[in-house]
Amino acid sequence: MNCDWLKENLSAYVDGEMNFITRWRIKRHLKECLECSKELRQLEKIHKLSKLAILVSPESHFYDRLKAKLPKVETIEHKKNRVFENIWIALPQGGKAAILVGIALILFLSVIYPRLSSTSLNIDRFEKEYLLSQETLTCVGEPATSLILTSE
Amino acid sequence: MNLNKFWKVFLFLIILSLILVSSPSLAQNGKDILRLSFDAQSQIDFEGIRKIQTYTSDKIHSFVAKVIYQKPNFIYVEYLDPPYLKGRIIIDNGEKRIEYLPGIDKKIKILPSFNCSWIKEKRKKALKITLANFNISKIPEEKILGREVYTLSLSPKNSIGPFLKLWIDKKTYLILRKEKYNSERELILSLYYTKVNFNKHFSKKELYNKLPRIPSISKKFPLPSSYTLQEIKARANFFLSFPGYLPPGYTFQEGEIMAKRKIVKLVYTNGLEVIVLFQRPSAKIAMGPHKWMNFDNLGIRFREGPYGKTLVWNRKKKTFVLMGEVPLEELVKIAQSIK
Structure with missing residues (x-):
């Protein structure tokens, strides 16, 4: 490790941004190099002073002036669509109850009621089956009598 | 009588009895005639116009169809009347049966053939039950459409109908006429041909070519168990x-x-x-x-x-x-x- 490299990266060392091995090598170098040790002490003093400076509040209008000096950046505002939420809040209690009952009724009629109620069938289906038996299970049956069922 | 002459007479009697037994046209028994008519339609080449009438308490329903039978096992039925059925076609090729109205039905179902072994077995069983349940008697022979026919009467051994009268062609054993009566002896169904043409051989290929396009098959009819x-x-x-x-x-x-x-x-x-x-x-x-x-x-x-x-x-x-x-x-x- 040479002194030039260390002087360039000393600030990172003070901030604790180095990994374990690099820190160990820097410490070893600082024990042997007086110039670098001196540099480290100066830097540590500056760090202490800067921490004290942060604790003091900036003077008034500091942030306004800072904002004026900064370049303008376009910001996108994410507005939440709260139309339904607003309508729901605006609704009277009776209206809310009516909507809930309506939803429950639709669910009942479309999902639950068909399972509860009996199935609906047409007699044609049974008649066709009957004719098929009449045709195939008797000895003088005629083929294709099922067409007799075709409605007029 | 010497021995040589005896053997000649004996041989003649044997041959004569064999001819009598083997020749269906000489069958005298009503049951035998019914048995022979059972399979007749799969053993002939035939074309005819068939009329079926059913009688209910307040209405008579009539159905007229052109029928073609071709041995073995081919049936073609085309409805000519009533108007709402006109043009409907049934084709049974011995393996499967299709029913459709050309130009209207876009998809059709396949049904089991009337002549498939599965149905034939059932019908054979029904024939046995018929022979056990009905008295079958021959009544004076008649002529239908210029052809000699056996006339059979099937009356139930019990009081419940139906009563059946069959006119069976002597040469081919095809049922040319059928009348069914209820227990009060009222006519409930009649079937007869207005035109018959036996031994008319036709090309199935030509028939299929003449037919309007057969619609695609929507569902295969599974043989029910x-x-x-x-x-x-x-x-x-x-x-x-x-x-x-x-x-x-x-x-x-x-x-x-x-x-x-x-x-x-x-x-x-x-x-x-x-x-x-x-x-x-x-x-x-x-x-x-x-x-x-x-x-x-x-x-x-x-x-x-x-x-x-x-x-x-x-x-x-x-x-x-x-x-x-x-x-x-x-x-x-x-x-x-x-x-």
């Missing part, structure tokens, strides 16, 4: 009810499970007619025009069509459909006996 009484009891997924009463001569023929195990079909036959009982967990059945009847707190819907009578009722969370061509009182008795 038929079960015995014990099997159907074990297989049904709901408790089955059975009739305690059946008209004389009728016996259980087979049971079927349909519509994803929701409907059970029980078939009873006397050989010439069937009585079919359908049952399923409670369902609403749309029936069209019908009458209401009430027997011992049992509300029954009833209607009579060209094919027979239909009763529909609900009992103990189940729906029953009973169909048959027997007197209404008999159907009601069956319905009342179902437990």
Whole structure:
């Protein structure tokens, strides 16, 4: 490790941004190099002073002036669509109850009621089956009598 | 008589008896004639115009069709009348059967062939039951469309009909005319040909070429599995009810499970007619025009069509459909006996 490299990266060392091995090598170098040790002490003093400076509040209008000096950046505002939420809040209690009952009724009629109620069938289906038996299970049956069922 | 002459006479008698036995045209017995007519349509080349009339208490239904039989096992039926059926075609090639109205039906179903072994076996069984249940007698022979025919009368050994009269062609054993009567001896069905042409051979290829395009097949008709009484009891997924009463001569023929195990079909036959009982967990059945009847707190819907009578009722969370061509009182008795 040479002194030039260390002087360039000393600030990172003070901030604790180095990994374990690099820190160990820097410490070893600082024990042997007086110039670098001196540099480290100066830097540590500056760090202490800067921490004290942060604790003091900036003077008034500091942030306004800072904002004026900064370049303008376009910001996108994410507005939440709260139309339904607003309508729901605006609704009277009776209206809310009516909507809930309506939803429950639709669910009942479309999902639950068909399972509860009996199935609906047409007699044609049974008649066709009957004719098929009449045709195939008797000895003088005629083929294709099922067409007799075709409605007029 | 010397020995040589005896052998000559003996041999002549043997040959004569063999000819008599083997020649169907010489069959004298009504049962034999009926047996021979059973398979006749699959052994001839024939074209004819067939008229079927069914008689209900208030209406006569007529159906006219061009019929072609070609051996073995080919049937072509084209409806000519009534207007609402005109143009409907049935083709049965011995393997499968299709029914469609050219230009209207975009998709068709395949049905089992009338001549498939599965159906033939059932019909053979029905023939045996017929022979056991009916007295078959020959009545004076007649001529139909210039052809000599045997005339058979089938009368039930019990009081319940039907009575049947058959006119069977002497040469081919094809049934050229059929009349069915109910137990009151009223005509309920008549079938006859107005035009016949035997031995007319035609090319199936030419026939198919003339036909309008056959629609695509929507669904293959699976051969239904038929079960015995014990099997159907074990297989049904709901408790089955059975009739305690059946008209004389009728016996259980087979049971079927349909519509994803929701409907059970029980078939009873006397050989010439069937009585079919359908049952399923409670369902609403749309029936069209019908009458209401009430027997011992049992509300029954009833209607009579060209094919027979239909009763529909609900009992103990189940729906029953009973169909048959027997007197209404008999159907009601069956319905009342179902437990």
